[in-house]
Amino acid sequence: MRHPARIVPLAFLAAVTVGTLLMMLPAARAEPGHAPFVTALFTATSAVCVTGLAVVDTESYWSTFGEVLITVLVQVGGIGIMTMATLLGLLVSRKLGLSGRLRAQAESAGLISGNVRGVLLRVAGSLLIAEAVITAILTLRLRLHYGYPWGRSLYESAFHAVQSVNNGGFALYPDSLTRFVGDWWMCVPLSLGVLFGSIGFPVLFELFREWRQPGKWSTHTRLTVWGTALLSVGGFAVFLVFEWSNPDTLGGLGVATKVLAAFTQDVMTRSGGFNSVDLGDLNAETIAVTNALMFIGGGSASTAGGIRVTTFLLLAFVIWAELRGEPDVVIKHRRIAEETQRQAITIALLGVALVATGTLALVWLTDGVEFDRALFEVTSAFATVGLSTGITPNLPEPAQVVLVILMYVGRVGTVAVGTAIALNTRRRKYRYPEERPLVG
């Protein structure tokens, strides 16, 4: 194939189209009649791109068939993005003749040389196992503690487990997980599922084989693990400290519940899309940090979005090296390729441009929406997080279409751009004389 990077946009476009048509079936809707086009388009895009933003209340608007459709679309989207991003990553490393550990690992496991089936089975297998474990725990909890019937317990548990591992973000409750804010048996499994899905298959794969020997990890795994740890601890501390005495969020809760809620919100912010406190009540400073965490997102080749943890941490290393006057960017005795640095910069700056343009469009198309709320919703869409301050259902249709475009571009754009850049760089035939304009 001449342009393998185009697979992802095309595959997702096809899935969104089919999903929209299915969501427009009268059977998908709870009330008589079928869902309007934009509602179906928005819901299908949000599901396939594992975002979780919603223009209607999921439980009351859609029928059980509609909810199952959403589950299937989320599952297809989650497995799809993880498989395709992993395969493209392997393709890039084969094309560039790399000799990193990730490649060596993949080779020894027979994953390289375009073994699509091997990757797909491993990705789907690991996601489904995680979903089964979480479903089991939640079912028991809903049955034994809340007294739901077995059938309903299983149905709701499976729905939310799929959402969790695929970082889908749809919930059957209008207030997301708010009712479970102090319930460790609900929040911890769902949070761990989100974390699992947001790490990315290449890292999961390497951790599975070498979790005992962190000294042997590839730079990619190292960056992802440390970046995730850093952002998790940082985000947790920020939520806990900034919201500790906010009466509308953590203020009225006991200390243990505060800790749980801060942990849950932190994990969900970088891509999960559930929330166990009302986001509209967060302090302005917490909202600002939430925006930043959403924008950074999760791991590469995962069900999470954003510019990716590796991109963020890599850029931090680039700046640090630059400020120290180091000619190379070195992480643990490994030099980061200059092409990779430029790729990271391109993705980050295009992300900023996209969020800025999207926010501008949203504000322009919507009367009276506040700038910070528009920024939040746009960041959430771009990073396929799905958190909302509640404005999405009331936006005019053109603004909802802007969010649809952002979800789609946010989902496929970083992967496609990253791969295209890595694969298509032309050979240099001649060089022009160098010049150094002043900057700064």
Add this chain to the structure above:
Amino acid sequence: MRHPARIVPLAFLAAVTVGTLLMMLPAARAEPGHAPFVTALFTATSAVCVTGLAVVDTESYWSTFGEVLITVLVQVGGIGIMTMATLLGLLVSRKLGLSGRLRAQAESAGLISGNVRGVLLRVAGSLLIAEAVITAILTLRLRLHYGYPWGRSLYESAFHAVQSVNNGGFALYPDSLTRFVGDWWMCVPLSLGVLFGSIGFPVLFELFREWRQPGKWSTHTRLTVWGTALLSVGGFAVFLVFEWSNPDTLGGLGVATKVLAAFTQDVMTRSGGFNSVDLGDLNAETIAVTNALMFIGGGSASTAGGIRVTTFLLLAFVIWAELRGEPDVVIKHRRIAEETQRQAITIALLGVALVATGTLALVWLTDGVEFDRALFEVTSAFATVGLSTGITPNLPEPAQVVLVILMYVGRVGTVAVGTAIALNTRRRKYRYPEERPLVG
């Protein structure tokens, strides 16, 4: 000198310290007693860093002596930053053994080899001539059209002419230039003065010698001129279109006045700091664009701030080259040095980090300030623009100190960081093996 890049931060620190002490003299204040420390510190920093943000109303709070002090501090700051940035730019190009046209130009004019006096005289001369011309026009206008006495006309004209050319942004009227919104004789000279000051000395110098032969311009001049033209036309169009029918800004004005007001606001936004329409009444989308324009700022080695037009345009070229798969970034048959690209990226990302942190700090330190207003004020301070939605005077003192730090870092940071990076890059002794983590 071992670390020439440190000159700028130290010189500005000294100027701010002296300025603060002078502003605390009882003679500087209109009422009895002396100004409180934070008020004096804020005003002195704002003046020396040619920002124009104010915690008090300039005309009623300060005595005539105080206003003269502000004028002197702005003049010192403007000449200082332009001279020092130009000298450091020449130092960098000498150290790196460049052979660009800027260097050739400078050499033939005897500006190289540390000719401090030559640069200083040329900078001061060009600024003072521009100020004299503007003062003359404004004096005639205030005397003949508004009927002010000659003395007052001259005083007010000189004050605003100095502010204009140095991109100072302080005004003797509480509503800035709002009262002159339709007055071409006031707005055009003040806008042209701001443009003149914001282009940067190296470009002015080259344009002065070779304005007839754009084909011979250095890449730096090319980037600055085209970037400025692009942003000016774009900003003008945005102001005109977005505000055309806003009853609180351009809506009630005639077509000619609308054009003048959009032109003035566009020029002022990228660093001037005056405003002829009330910024609190702008649409949210105009505010968003204003933020972006402020952040980008003006030319290198000018009295403007921001990350600089060259940095912005260079990054656009970097992304464009990356998306097209070009191995080099080429502008008109000149390859941009990779060090320069990395420098631009570092400055832009540090700018984003600084604005984000500053906004967070402001929101955290101030009860009830809206996120978008905090972002606006912080961007304005970082880019030493001086536009305000009006919140600065009412901020608590710690938040005002945050703005002081942002003005100072925004003024000296980009210059110092850029120079330090260019001068201090270490030689490479050995290289580690390369690795390419996945990004995106």
